[in-house]
Amino acid sequence: MGRTLAAAIGLASIAAATVASAEPPAGAASCSGCHPASTRVTSSVPRLVGRDQAAIVKAMQDFRSGQRAATVMDRIAKGFTDEEVQAIAAWYATQK
């Protein structure tokens, strides 16, 4: 709850609609093509659902800068702004 509020205040323009409708912010819905939404799936790709917001943001920053080794996430992370990453991470952190 506090995390959602913080994100909404920090990113009013993007997060306002998101929080109001619990609708995934731009880009978030695509992630589950590779990051399993379900615990049924066996995959080395981590689930994002319920993951710590700061951890997702840090991973995306490190993929984008090349500090973290990647296969495809380096290429994908470069397509998102800091604000978009914050909104996506905030949304996933609140999902169950």
Added chain:
Amino acid sequence: MKASRRDFLRLGVAASTALLPLPALAQGAAPRVVVVGGGFAGASCARALRQADARIAVTLVEANATFTACPFSNAVIGGLRELSAQQFTYERVAADGVVVARAMATAVDARSVTLADGAHLPYDRLVLGPGIDIRWDALPGYDEAAAAQMPHAWRAGEQTLLLRRQLEAMDDGGLVVISAPANPFRCPPGPYERASLIAHYLKTKKPKSKLMILDAKDAFSKQRLFQAAWAELYPGLLEWVPLSKGGAVTSVDAATRTLITDFGRHQAKVANVIPPQKAGRIADVAGVADGTGWCPIDPVTFESKLQPRIHVIGDAAIAGAMPKSAFAANSQAKTCAAAVARLLTGATPSAPKLINTCYSLVAPDYGISVAGVYQPSASGQLAEVPGAGGVSPTGAPRATRAAEALLAEAWFRTITDETFG
């Protein structure tokens, strides 16, 4: 008959626009969305609509009880996988509250979809995931009877098994020919992954054989990666003939399995003709396909530019820079569902961002990928976000290729679970 139906459709559209109906939810009724086509696009969208707003009554119209997935079907052709691993049913989709109507949709007007048994399904919004149809009129000599001799295997199922059986029955030393079409078509790297996995089969089981790709193009998806891998894995076995070297197939003779180009004739022991394609039949029925055979859409809502309140997603859509892939179809389906849910409440859909990731296998333990991030451009198309996306690095170690092969399989498990599981 066709003209009169079209005329009726236009009248219906004009009338609905004139009346400016209130959003369904604003009128207090449960909004009705009909989704036609139970592939990665349609089935994903039906589920996502229920998740977006459980008040929406969603009906998924699909003629087949079983869906057979195209991604990884090249591994079936190459003898690495069984077709059953490609097949999925709709029980779990139905368990999400989607009404699954197992029927062929035969007609579409501005208010309802008609099924083969004459039933009408009224809709507030219609989503079409038509997939592709083969253009049987596009390549002289290649009709449905010819496909029994020279399979396309571009819609997975019996055709996939036919091509595999032909390869298994071929004597060592035979010539296999794949004909690849001009753009656009389903799964841009698909012909080259298929060539790779057939080459793997030949190298393993029938090493005196040759494989030739006759291509209607001079460039293709992940080209440098494929060609580097072919030189490493299949030297002397696999030959790619581009358009400029006479690769374009202009006609075929099914009786002799001969592919004819402007430069010569190639008689194959096994011929895989990947023919020109268009949006699936229902797109034409609904009047959402243009002169190209594909469907122009709005990049925010995926609403047809030709018919209001009808949305088109997946391979059938003209989605700008987004390729015709299962990942793209699933990504578009979720974006479209969010937009439709908003439109039904009278709200304005927000600008989306979409991702595509496509893996190809060059060998069972050798995977390569292409990824992209997309957003609506000022010109009203889905355009790549500059500076993002691209293909796997050239010259990467084999450990990277092995990792991507495993990621490819994990992707298949994940996306089929989200869509059907």
